[in-house]
Amino acid sequence: MRLRNKLFFQHAITIVMLLAAMYVVVNYTLSKSMIDRDTQTLGQYYGLHRIETLKIVNDKKITMEQLFSGSYAPFMASHLAANNNFQVQLFDASGTITGDSGNKEDLIKRSDIDAALKGDTATVITESERGKILIYASPFLYEGKIIGGFRYLLELNQHEQTLADMRRWFIGVAMGCLLLALLASYSYSYYIMQPLFALQQALRRVAIGDFSRKIKVSSRDEVRRLADDFNRMSEALQEHIELLHLEQGKQKKFYDNVTHELKTPLTSIIGFSDLIDKLEKVEDIRNCNGYIRKESAKLLQMVEELLQSSLKGEEAWRVQLQRTDLTAVLTDSLRILEPTLQKSSISTALQAEPCEVYLDPARTQQVIFNVIDNAIKHSKCTHLTLTLDTVAARAGTCLLRIADNGQGMSEADAAELFLPAEEKPSRPVTANSHGLGLLLSKQLMELQGGDIAVSTRLGVGTVVELTFRIDRPPAQVLLQN
DSSP states (O other): OOOOHHHHHHHHHHHHHHHHHHHHHHHHHHHHHHHHHHHHHHHHHHHHHHHHHHHHHHHHHHHHHHTSSTHHHHHHHHHHTTTTTEEEEEEEETTTTTSSSOOOOOOOOOOHHHHHTTHHHOOEEEEEEEEEEEEEEEEETTTTTEEEEEEEEEOOHHHHHHHHHHHHHHHHHHHHHHHHHHHHHHHHHHHHHHHHHHHHHHHHHHHOOOOOOOOHHHHHHHHHHHHHHHHHHHHHHHHHHHHHHHHHHHHHHHHHHHHHHHHHHHHHHHHHHHHHHTTTOOOHHHHHHHHHHHHHHHHHHHHHHHHHHHTOOSOOOOHHHHHHHHHHHHHHHHHHHHHHHHHHTTTEEEEEEOOEEEEEEEHHHHHHHHHHHIIIIIOOSEEEEEEOOOOGGGGGGEEEEEEEESSSOHHHHHHHHTGGGOSSSSOOBBBTTTHHHHHHHHHHHHTTTTEEEEEETTTHHHHEEEEEESSSOOOOHHHHH
């Protein structure tokens, strides 16, 4: 059963019980009030009849015993009952009814006469063929002696009719009040339950991950506090889920960067290992072994650095700027990539003069590896031209251009080069590429205070420009990156 129906039935039972209690109380109170009023009226008549009895005794010059005897008693009972709606009886000291204004049957119950002969006033309600009758009996004392008494019999049919009318009226009014109360209760229960219905709907949306639904309650009660607690809970859950998504994004980015950067030294090691089998000169073999050891040491250093960053909760990549000859870094990078370039049948041309700039040699080498690796895999080129332009040195920069003679790209593809892989609708991630190369290269260049730019023409080729600073980059530039 729904909570709203439970509240409705609870209110209905409560109202019915309250009306039943009111009916009992009103019926009892009204009946008792009517009986008390009639008893008081009969008591007043007794006082008047006593005075009139004494007057008759004086006028008739008879004794009290004669008055309550069989000869005068019937006349006295009829005289006293004249013009009244009750029956009058007289009884003597022995309890025998000697006069009766109604000439009707004697009542079996005589406990009231016995009480009156003992000097008490008695009131009894009894049943007869005529219905309920109120009997009022009072002793008649004369000169300190009970010589008989008066007995009044009042039919309560009118009272019963009045009570019946009252019951019908009360039941009618009670049913109307009950109907109105139930309608009000049903409407009010809907008003009370409306925030709970809203809470139920909001909980269903929370179950499917939607925390945007808020519950507004204008009342100042427990429902309002429940709605406020739900809104706070929903906001807290949304914040925690956003934090989880952020941490998951950071974790994914961390793993993507790690796997991408570990790939470059591993590729170089594999390339020089394959090259050793084709070499005959001991000097060439030693040079290959030297590069293998160098790349292995670099790989080990990268692993240790990543572990330290993970333990400290820092970003995966940091830079250590130092003034270095960019030409030397570029020459060394080409020497490491030589086996890979030869395997892909790509020739290279280097046009460079010594140029000292501020950079991180390891990070710069990673950028050069990424740019050339993209050219090998995606451009379908046969030749790479690397030019180190120092003309811009007056402006405090040194420019490295890496140009290929490949197939180039469209403007739409070029606009997506530095976007994350999941944001590239036209260049989905493939098994051969994770789409991280140029994005990571841009981050590494910005960490060194430099920049990277790409220009391309479809069917002509692509040029990647790396900008380095000749002077140490200001601290605020590094912090922004």
